[in-house]
Amino acid sequence: MFVTAVLVFVGVYHIGDPAQLLVAADAEPADVERMTRMLGLDRPLYEQFWRFLSGLMRGDLGHSFIYGEPALKLILQRMPATLELVFVAMLIALAIGMPLGMYAGLNPEARLSRAIMAGSIVGISIPNFWQGLVLIFVFAVTLQVLPAGGRGEAVTVMGIRSSLWRADGWAHVALPALNLALFQCTVVIRLVRSNVREIALLDYIRFARAKGLSRTRIVYVHILRNMLVVLITVVGLQLGSLIAYSVVTETIFSWPGMGKLIIDSVYQLDRPVIVAYLILVVVMFITINLIVDILYSLIDPRIRLGGGEKG
Structure with missing residues (x-):
């Protein structure tokens, strides 16, 4: 599970920029930067991964960027x-x-x-x-x-x-x-x-x-x-x-x-x-x-x- 978590997290980290999709198409660079900070994507990869592992130990797999709800809750509903x-x-x-x-x-x-x-x-x-x-x-x-x-x-x-x-x-x-x-x-x-x-x-x-x-x-x-x-x-x-x-x-x-x-x-x-x-x-x-x-x-x-x- 740990190896999977590392591979998946690092692999997903390098796929696109979610902040670009969450702001309007005509948004200013400052709006994109603000969204990036709000999602915590401006922090180094090791810090993001540590936060993810800390949450995982508590049963918290993070919140969906799109729905704003716990990711585990969304999956369990489906x-x-x-x-x-x-x-x-x-x-x-x-x-x-x-x-x-x-x-x-x-x-x-x-x-x-x-x-x-x-x-x-x-x-x-x-x-x-x-x-x-x-x-x-x-x-x-x-x-x-x-x-x-x-x-x-x-x-x-x-x-x-x-x-x-x-x-x-x-x-x-x-x-x-x-x-x-x-x-x-x-x-x-x-x-x-x-x-x-x-x-x-x-x-x-x-x-x-x-x-x-x-x-x-x-x-x-x-x-x-x-x-x-x-x-x-x-x-x-x-x-x-x-x-x-x-x-x-x-x-x-x-x-x-x-x-x-x-x-x-x-x-x-x-x-x-x-x-x-x-x-x-x-x-x-x-x-x-x-x-x-x-x-x-x-x-x-x-x-x-x-x-x-x-x-």
């Missing part, structure tokens, strides 16, 4: 929309990727399996932004069955505020979630297929076949159960990727999440929001990886955090 999108995208990726990956792994020589793997290569190769535009053109413009952008109205149910409590919310999230999920779906397919092929060749699977167990029991009891560690890996690592890579999708579909906020902040040179967003994403990645490691030890008894037994 976070529910992003988590909504990521949650639905992950469900789609798993619902499509797991069955297709298992089928391709259990039937590697079938024509359908080869078609699935060829499709996964195409899915990885398609640019995300172009794919989003195609989805909008087909489903929103041509067929007119789904909205092209925006988020449905959020309501509170059981203390949880979300747009997914209403059918309109699902209609709005469908296209951006599908766009975000398609790339992840191809990753899930390829990862699941390779692991199924590996597990299917192990000795205990051969022994289960020799005992006369049915194919269904072997798949759902032995293979699928041993896929839990892989599934946790997929969900954990891809969840972090979905949060980080939702920027393009949120921009294309005008989804009011953290990704849309960071793009707007880059255009407006809102440095505190940019730095706060990137620091928060790093924290989320670290937290998700920690949870994945803990779940490993709970699901697979062969994995231990403390090493082997003492003699």
Whole structure:
């Protein structure tokens, strides 16, 4: 986190001059200088960074130049929309990727399996932004069955505020979630297929076949159960990727999440929001990886955090 904070802060410091954007186009140099002093941008870089670190220790990531509100508050206000999108995208990726990956792994020589793997290569190769535009053109413009952008109205149910409590919310999230999920779906397919092929060749699977167990029991009891560690890996690592890579999708579909906020902040040179967003994403990645490691030890008894037994 410290290294990230240094790299991000120094990198953002050298991008443009926010004071020039906050004053009128015909402003005098004195007005620009006054705005620079007001924002604290006239101080040396090391002093600005020290103030940032001091605030970070107190949970204060600075105030937005544009909105005049705490940067962390602005991000947390947009976070529910992003988590909504990521949650639905992950469900789609798993619902499509797991069955297709298992089928391709259990039937590697079938024509359908080869078609699935060829499709996964195409899915990885398609640019995300172009794919989003195609989805909008087909489903929103041509067929007119789904909205092209925006988020449905959020309501509170059981203390949880979300747009997914209403059918309109699902209609709005469908296209951006599908766009975000398609790339992840191809990753899930390829990862699941390779692991199924590996597990299917192990000795205990051969022994289960020799005992006369049915194919269904072997798949759902032995293979699928041993896929839990892989599934946790997929969900954990891809969840972090979905949060980080939702920027393009949120921009294309005008989804009011953290990704849309960071793009707007880059255009407006809102440095505190940019730095706060990137620091928060790093924290989320670290937290998700920690949870994945803990779940490993709970699901697979062969994995231990403390090493082997003492003699």
